[in-house]
Amino acid sequence: TMYELVGKEMTDKWTPPWPFGKKPTILQLDELGMTDVPQAERVNDAIDDAKVETAVLQDILPDVGFGFGSGRAVGSNNWVIGGNTTKSGMPLLANDPHLGIQMPSIWYVVGLHCKPIDGSPPFDVTGFALSSSPGVIIGHNSHIAWGVTNVNPDVFDLYRIKVNPANPLQYEWNGAWRDIKVRQETINFGDGQSPVTIQVRETHLGPIINDNKVDKETGEIQGFNNKDPMALHWTALESGTILKAVTGLNEATNWEEFREALKYWDVPSQNFVYADVKGNVGYQTPGRIPIRAKHHSGLLPVPGWTNEFEWQGFIPFDKLPTVFNPKRGYVATANQAVVPLEYYDMLASELGEGENYAISQEWDYGYRGQRIIELLEKLAPHSIETLQVLQGDNKLISAEELIPYLGRLRFNEPELNEARDWLMKWDYQFDMDSPQAALYAEFWMQLANNLFGDQLPEQIKLEGWAREMWAAYLLMEQPNDTWWDDASTSDVVETRDDILVRSFREGYNNAVATLGNDRSRWRWGNLHTSTFVSNPLGRSGVSFIEKMVNRGPYPTSGCTGTVNNTRWTVHSGSFAVDHLPSMRMIVDLGDLTRSVAIHTTGQSGHPYSKHYDDMIELWRNIKYHPMLWTRAQVEAAAANKLILKPAN
Template sequence: MAKHRFLVNEPWVKIWRDEHGVPHVEGRDEIDLYWGLGYCHAKDRGLQMLLMRILGRGQASEHLEASHAMLDIDLFFRRMNWGSDAAVEIDKLTPRAKEICLSYCRGANEYFTQKTPWEFKLLGYHPEPWRLEDIILLSRMTGYLTLAQSQAEIEHLLVEMVQAGVSLAKLEELFPGQLNGLEEDLIRNLRLGHRLVPAAVTWNVALPKMMASNNWVIAGSKTASGKPILANDPHLETNRLPNVWYETVLTHGDRYALGATMPGLPGILIGRTNDLAWGATYTFMDAIDSWIEQCRDGRYLRNRNEWAPFRERKEIIHRKKKTPVEVTFYENEHGVLDGNPKQEGFYLATRWSGSHTGALSLNHSIEMWHAESVAEGMDHLGKFESAFNWVLADRHGNIGYQMSGLMPKRRVGVSGLVPLPGWKPENDWDGFVDYRDLPRCLNPEQGFFVTANNDLNAWGKIKPINISMGPYRAERITELISQQANLRLYDMMNIHFDVYSSQAEEFMRILEPLLPNTAAGRILAEWDCSYAKHSAAAYLFEQFYHRLLQTVFGRHGLGEEVTGFLAQESGIFVDFYSNFDRILLSEDSVWFAHEKRDDIFRRVAEEALAVAPKPWGNMQKLTLRHLLLGGKLPKLAGFDRGPITLAGGRATPHQGQIYRSAGRVTSFAPSFRMIADFAKDELHTNLAGGPSDRRFSKWYCSDLKNWLEGKYKILKP
């Protein structure tokens, strides 16, 4: 230990960095370990923690800036009200979990009493101590933000499409089997106050967006060592500094945990211990619903002839050097109303199943330190209240898969995608599905399991997914695993960096014979469906694909202006491209407006390929921007890094999506990669960034080069 420079050197806890800057916490007991983790989070990611809390409390206008965009963010978080009833959740913590969370807070506050991020001093913000209530708040925020960008948007899009007059036949093709209970006339009469999730909120850089990801686990029967291997690469917004994830090594006696944490929360979220490894992706579980409420005089209709009052909640939003804003929210058992019920009409009320949660997830996250088998890990992770796909492996050779999340029990025949009349009791939720009925499996026959935001309903007793991102990444990873024997660590690394698109392969089967005999057409005809940085064909295919979306769904359906907005300023075509692809690849569709598919492909190809080819990498430039000061200072100041070039596309295992949303550039890429091979007590990782959010720290962006070049550092206890 003498070779290390200690950050903390006490008899009960020692903290030091390895050669990669990753902090190692050695505790006298488990309680002391979490004191050390809280201390590390505050030291290295204090800016990230405190920004998250400011945003979650709806206090950005008070402490950051008083712009209209910031007011929208505050209004959203005040509407969600995730800080409410935290005391109730705290009372649900087990005695040990509560002691650990308190120890974590003490560690964070120990550092914050010594130093707080200088950026807040410039803003005149003096943070309060970190509390148990803040842990509950962040657990809810991180659980919901995936839905805020996906499920709520697609449900809102459905409402707007009905109101715009899109035919039921077209909607049925876009959302097959999901429209039971749809009352078009009722939805057309809805008064929409504003977007349920303001774009400014969805894409604020301080907030983690755990949207697209890959994970897989392979049994020892298919590996060279005879031991299981688990891999994970969460695909989050990468154009931010610091990274969402914070790596750490925790040790107590001969027990260890290696992996990635979320600053502000105690516990390893993905990683491994001596006995068990686990990784996560997002499930696309539909855990958010809207109901149509008939309102008048501040009341809402119940049981066809009873009128009940809303609960009124008044909030005051303080704004820097501006007059405070007072706002009233109206709530009932279906959530928060999107409108003013004192003005007669039909409005939406929206509820997320995890709005009043946190304790159960914390209790079981902390228990993962002691879990010794896949079966035990499945029981803990399955009780998480947020929706994730977990893959697991243990030192005994077992592998498994478990979905988590509070899945509402709905009446038979409805999916949750369609807003239903709130005055009919049969449309209410009837509790939540038991986690053992969610998709899960232990030691699958094929000897491996893959999740990549695809449809996994077949593995459960119930079907929690009504719309998934698409099957392509999962299919490609499955293909790569299936075609090899004696798999090794470097095979996992190759899969992490694979840029072959099964989606493009499907389109090219139709498109290739229809391509024009031009230079661009010939380049595309010879394409290997790889989104390598140098590929001109990948660039040309994307020109074709986006023009095809605009033609079929713009000219023939939603209107070119709306389709252009969805493609250029939203995540709809990014998150749910599989629904649109299903129509584009069909031999016939009502969206084709009586044209033949091949004729549309041929015409669109001629139009789209009338461009000069260029390398795909030219379109894939991305700057990593500082959370608070990104784009506000000269490049030489060093707060922003890049530009970097991303390989990959929307449907490649190495996802590389760069697009605009809410007026700013955002991205989905593998922000963190990890591989756990039970042949050794170690974890191979790389991170798009570094351990620290301190610009002048040597660890600010220390792992980015490894991340770009495909090099993995090794974390050891």
């Protein structure tokens, strides 16, 4: 773990506590029916103690995002606004999930309109669907609209397993040996390699995930690991009911039916915002959130040979965070902490003091959420047009926090002083045409590497996302902290200002080398581009095929941590976009025909179709197309019609 590799003190500064009180949580105390609750020291300590990277997780855990964003910096945005702050007097709902860049788009815009048959309810819904599942995942029907972002819940744990030395197919549990289930799995490869068959051992806590390691020298699979086996306990490994939830959402007509549908949304937990044509708005967290032992943080591997660390069930649905028609008139989510810490004390008082009810330790650090709320307050009263402005906002609050520390420096080179003064006049907007945004990004890449990269172990990839942004801001007030010292200069102890000067100089020199000497001609979009790569042909290595199926690069606005969250990653050494708003949707509950949407590429997956890439320019310029709703709208816009008739 990071504690073992760099020590507890440095780890805690690299993974600081979530900034409760400084960044907004999704729900407030009064919205939870709580106004005067003691500070939740118990749960706060559990959360603080848990922020430790387990290096093995980076190699063995699958992507748990399920299409709605995972990790500290990806995520998504959504918000819902009541009629008291809209121009029409009716609710508006917006959503933009942030996913990996790909070709074609992961989404398919679809309208499903079915007449009732034999007493069944009508199916009348439109929105965004996934090819992997039926129904509309995000959208609206005749009565309600909904949108989702990822809660990033902590729903998996690693358990150290004691295997019977005399029988590798048994493990210890509460002082006795239990049989291990074994199944064969065949892994097929698409590049001509022969299939590989492995044996998977499974305990009642989950499968052992560090069996079958591959020898780095020989490439051979090593089979069972009886030295330090670990089992993965994960809610997603159990059978689920999410498709029933999707059907229920598509058919729901009010808040009660909406919540009833979400009782079946088990994995993964999402921040659902809600609005209806009667003027109501709301929020609900669904999902199976484990209840752990009080001393079980949830992020470190724990003994798996007794029931001491076994889950104690799940937080009941009726105790999960929810609000209906909040007094402030809106709810905004951007993967930040869902609730204040006092919520956990409320759970403890109602469900029992001896458990850990923490929903997660992996929230986004709140930059997007803070900016969304700023603009919700500033731009009111709202319309579809103001929400388009909000979805396209490119201000990075982290830059606003850090740049003042550059103003205190004096460089030996007049050119650097001039460039710094020029940067300090910037509006912190990462528009694709901004020259200052290019300089700040070059500076931030160097600062992240110089501050954190030299002391992080090689197992940990430096992301440069919201966690490092917030950690860097806190370290600015600790100018002599060990993190500022360059680990490669054993005879010198660097301080904050040394590293800031070095990072700005290196960033400026990189910008000049890449973009030229004339700062006025620099453009952030010349560094920050989106290339939509098709799988698998887009990486075939055959140039004419790649040219046929891929699109880009396109200059792109936004940055990691902006509302228009077009993410790039420090360890890549590039500013190329790797995650982005995979679609944008704004629903007008006062007039559903005025709703608008866009996704990244196009409706077609065929490279020779004009609809393969005809949304890219709209998407990157924050423009939209109508969400066709009525039959008259659809027929007026139809280019072709396909009628399927039964053979008999």
